[in-house]
């Protein structure tokens with residue numbers, strides 16, 4: 001194995017910062033790194049990619065409509081993987097990574113491991129969380145091309161500057177028969193700091209009481225430059241949209257700080273945030289599961305603590 005392909009994710013025309021940790025993790029293998037770039041101009045992306053050690057940048061030549069269609073994207077990436085002789089292909093385990101990487105694996109008939117926290121490319125082994133995060137498994141895979149989804153933010157980015165060769169790649173026969181994107185909606189403004197990449201997350205659960213009270217979290221989050229997440233109860237109650245859900249069936253997050261507000265700490269919720277650096281819980285029940293599974297807790301009413309915290313931050 002000598003060539004690793006990396007699918008670079010962009011949002012609103014800029015690189016997501018989680019790419020840089022993914023590149024750092026991948027670079028440790030000491031192999032040639034090829035970044036596949038879509039949704040951002042190479043001129044906007046190349047400085048960062050070169051700074052973190054990408055030696056070859058491949059700009060995928062797609063129309064805006066084609067970029068929105070995961071089947072088309074998967075097809076062009078499969079062609080690029082073959083054209084550039086890629087042995088292992090990695091992307092982020094984000095919502096779009098989860099949409100795209102399994103399609104690529106299916107087209108290539110290649111093994112896929114998602115949600116990896118470490119990868120040994122030489123031995124084809126990946127470490128990944130299993131059973132809602134209760135265990136960490138080491139999975140060994142074999143094949144002509146190995147595909148891995150990397151959990152965002154598990155590795156701190158470390159620069160290693162190089163100069164990259166830039167090439168463009170145009171796919172052939174890219175029609176996506178049987179799959180049409182009818183409409184693409186922008187995510188709710190309130191969820192605008194991407195959960196998967198956030199450094200700090202304020203998450204609300206049943207203890208928030210209603211959707212209006214989530215406004216308290218948005219105000220506080222704005223002061224902390226934090227993202228706002230939620231438990232499934234808050235989502236199922238219709239207080240916040242599904243993209244904000246953290247957990248087994250929601251987003252997997254690894255922020256530096258995770259503040260759980262009125263969340264009991266179910267196994268399914270922990271499955272999404274157990275790799276957070278520091279966990280702080282605010283809960284009226286000192287016996288709630290999260291209280292014995294966090295770094296700091298306050299036995300308090302979140303509807304009092306959060307407005308007070310926002311006020312204190314305002315006075316700074």
Ligand SMILES: Cc1cc2nc3c(=O)[nH]c(=O)nc-3n(C[C@H](O)[C@H](O)[C@H](O)COP(=O)(O)OP(=O)(O)OC[C@H]3O[C@@H](n4cnc5c(N)ncnc54)[C@H](O)[C@@H]3O)c2cc1C
Pocket residue numbers: 204205206207208230231232233234245246247248249250261262263264265266267268269272282283284285288300301302303
């Ligand atoms: C297959 C499956 C998948 C699931 N996937 C997910 C998932 O992805 N994410 C997820 O979150 N859940 C998931 N769940 C649901 C999970 O089991 C729990 O039901 C859910 O996490 C509980 O949400 P909660 O902590 O907000 O609510 P609760 O468990 O009801 O806890 C509410 C907490 O708020 C506290 N509280 C109440 N009022 C206040 C107040 N004013 N101030 C401070 N604290 C207060 C209470 O003491 C309590 O501890 C899943 C379940 C299943 C079966």
